[in-house]
Each structure stands twice: as structure tokens, then as C-alpha cells.
Amino acid sequence: MKRTVVLAPLALLFATSLHLVHAAGNVVSIPLQRSFNRNSNILVTRRIARTRKQQGKDMMQLAPDVDFDEGSHDVEPDFGQVRLTDATDTYYYGMISVGTPSQNFTVTFDTGSANMWIPGIRCTSKACLQHNRYDHELSSTYQPLNGQFAIQYGTGEVRGVTGQDTVKVGGITIKGQPFAESISEDEVFELPDTEFDGLFGLAFKSLSSGGLVPPMTKMIEEALVDEPVFAFALSEGHRSFGELLLGGYNKLHYKGELRWMRVTRAKYWQVSMEGIWYGDGKFNMLSLSKNRDVSKIPLDLITGNPTDATLPDSWRQEKADETAEKARKKARRKAKESDPDMDLEEKRKRLSADTSPKLKKLLPARPNASPDTSAIIDTGTSFLLGDPSSVQLISRIIGADFHTGDMSCAHLSELKSFWITLGGFKFEIAPEHYVYRDPVKKTCSSAWVPSYDSPFWVLGDSFLRAYYAVFDVKEKKVGLAPINRPLRHV
DSSP: OOOOOOOOOOOSSSOOOOOOOOOOOOOOOOOOOOOOOOOOOOHHHHHHHHHHHHHHHHOOOOTTOOOOTTTTTTOOOSEEOOOOOETTTTEEEEEEEEETTTTTEEEEETTTTTOEEEBBBBBBHHHHHHHHOBBGGGOOOOOEEEEHHHHSSSSOEEEEEEEEEEEETTTTTEEEEEEEEEEEGGGGOOTTOOOOOOEEEEOOGGOOOOGGGOOOHHHHTTTOOSSSEEEEEESSSTEEEEEEEEESSSSBOOSSOOEEESSSSTTEEEEEEEEEEEEOOOOOOHHHHHTSSGGGGOOOHHHSSGGGGGOOHHHHHHHHHHHHHHHHHHHHHHHHHOTTTHHHHHHHHHHOOOOOHHHHHHHHOOOOOOOSSSEEEEOOOSSEEEHHHHHHHHHHHHHOHHHHHHHHTTTGGGGGOEEEEEEEEEEOOOHHEEEEEEETTTTEEEEEEEEEOOOSEEHHHHHHEEEEEEEEEETEEEEEEBOOOOOOOO
């Protein structure tokens, strides 16, 4: 079985050479659209939101009764709620329009890219001829920017020219939006592998190719959205509907509280990643797989709960180091609770002379040190991409072929969840999310994919289907909470 991945353009600064092939599937294109609330009160809700904002009050969260109208599907302008079509659980896309009069295109909304591009009428590549093409001569609002555009993908590239025109997305009208119209596209974008026409980037402006202003940035700068945030609720199941919300987030779509993580580098939506554990195992696989032959690591030491007596000396020390790290984190929390305004250096100075060496060790030596590992939250990637050693170890644990991802569907009930720590919070990845089940071929494959060139892990749709994800552009942070299924509009 061929390993399939849909990846956003992790190009620009880090041009990846991952083995990437778009997943195939017969997908019915459903327009991305926003709808009236069944109680017809969305306009009122938004007016109240703006009034509260002018008064300096927080109105980021939507009213609990805001939802799609399942009957009419009417487009309600100036709201920002859009639908995403699920294509076999490997990518999601929806509709935008460009130009005056409007020309419609399906795009994938991608947090791993900052550019917007669509096929141009001059493009004669097979991929372009199979999709909708933009003709700027038919638009009265088009203006050329006369720039060249290119993004390199793992299996090919897109080349084009830049211009600006009116873009409409979810009822929001963006005038003079810069974008690229392709003049050549490689075969990765051909049917049946790729149903969507183009791409709508949602990463930070610093990642943008050619310095083009990303659509979300322009919406924020021109106050077209109520808040500088957007949120995703991805659906499960071919032809089901997910949701992208521009300018806010919807409390109907998640359970509990959002866990906020700071973006460590404002290019991608990149956060710190501290570890991966399997089931109730006590070993962090990120550290366990470093500088070791993972094919020789006894799996019962990872999947079970080994005693110190059964561990090699080096592993025993590693376990002790992890225990000490947990103690340091606990000490930091207690120190902050006792006096939130006192920094750690000051707390060290106030330690009495008879303080035990053990307590001193619990205080971090470098409180501002950056983590060695990070991950990006990427709606444009299908699966879970990480360093080959860790993925090889994970593949052994779940019984998957490391190179192809193939695995048996017969023993899925015996698999346990993985736990991944991001920004200090633990998030569960259950078997139904890290094992991809092809709905047509009735086969199974691992969603864990080795990445040989990326400097970070990439957590794609396999991870995001389990969580409601909120992206705060202004504060540079990401919030995750367990998704609340079934989604109200489905």
C-alpha cells in the first residue's frame, strides 16, 4: 500500500523533501458556506459583539445558540462561519470566490502555509486543466502585481504570477487581496488525488512567499473580523462537514476548557513538544529513541511498567532524570502559587542556608531555555510526521510497517492511546485517530509518518480530528480542547 500524505507547503525557509502523495478518493465538491442561525439572531449577535468590543468588553466566544440552519443553508453575510468538506479523512476543502463578477474555487484552508493561490487561465498543466481556472481579464477589480511566485512541495511545485483582486470567503469580502494564479502545477495536484483547486494559507505573514499579505492578516488589518482569531472543527467521515470560523470560536464544538499554548516561533503555528508516551508506559519515546538502535529496544519495557531492577543502568538513569524533571515542574508550579510575582532567580536567593541540595536541584538551572523539540499544528497535512527514530519505535509498538505504514485491521481493539505533551499539556491520540482506515479498500495504515528533513514534528488532521483548535493571531497562541461530537451542523 502506498503511504499517503497531504502536506501544506513547508517550503520557504524549510523546503521539505518528504515523500508526499495526495490521497485518492471520489469526492463530491460541496460549497463552503455560512448559514443563518435557526433562531435568525446571528446579525443581532454580531451587532452586540461589536458594541461590546467598542466598550472594551470581551466578546470573542459566540452565543451558545449560534449554529447552522440545517434546512435553508442560506448564506448570512458578515458572520465568518464556513463549512469544510471531508475528503476520506485525508484533507478538507471549501469554496471561495475571486474577482468581479465572482469566479468560484475550492481551496484547502491551510495553517501550514501563508499564501493563497488558485489555478490561472494560462496554466496548461494537466492539473490546471482538470480544475477551475481564474481568468483575471474577466474581473473588473483585478490589478497585477507583476511578481513571480513559486512554492516547492515534496513531490513537486507550483509556479505562478501575483496579482490582487476581491476575494470572498464565508460571506466576508476582502478587497485587494494579494494572491498568486498558477501558470504551472505538478502532477501531485491532478485528479483524482486532489479534488480542490487551490490553497488558502492561514499561517503568519513572516512565512509568506514574496511578502504577500495573507488573507487572515488582511481581514484583521481591515477589521473585517470581530476578533483576530479563527478556529477549526474537523469532521469524521467521507463527505461529512467540518467548520472553519473566522473571527471567533464556538463553544458548542468543544468540551471542557481550552488549553492555551504559546507559539514558539511566529512563522508556522509552532509550539513546544515535550514528549510522547504509549498507554501507561513510563518512558518518553522522544528521548528513548535518541542515539539508540530502536529495533533492539525491548517493547515490553515501553508498553508495560518495568521495575528499576529490570532496567539497564543507562535506562535507569534516564528514568531518574525524567522523574527529576517532573519534580522540577512541580516545584515551579508551587513556587509560582506561593508568590506569582517573584521570579525564579529571586526565589533561589531566598533559599536558606540549610535548604537541602535536593530542593535546590528542583529549581530549573535555565528557566528560559527552549525545548529541543517542537511541533506545528497543521490543517494542511493529513497525518502525523516526526523524526524517523521515534516513528520507527512507534511503528514497532502498533505493528505497522515502518516504510509503508501498512498494518492489520484485526487487532485495533488491542491498541492503546498515545499521549503527546505540547506546551506542558498532555493530549490523547486514540487508535481511531492514529490508524487510518481506508473506507474504500477496507485496509488500515499507520498515521505516523517519518520525516527526514523537517526540523519539527507536524501534527496534521489525524490529530486535529480529536480536538477543537483555536488560533489566536494577535496573542500568538493556540488553544486545544476535546472536540464535541456530533458537530451541531452535521
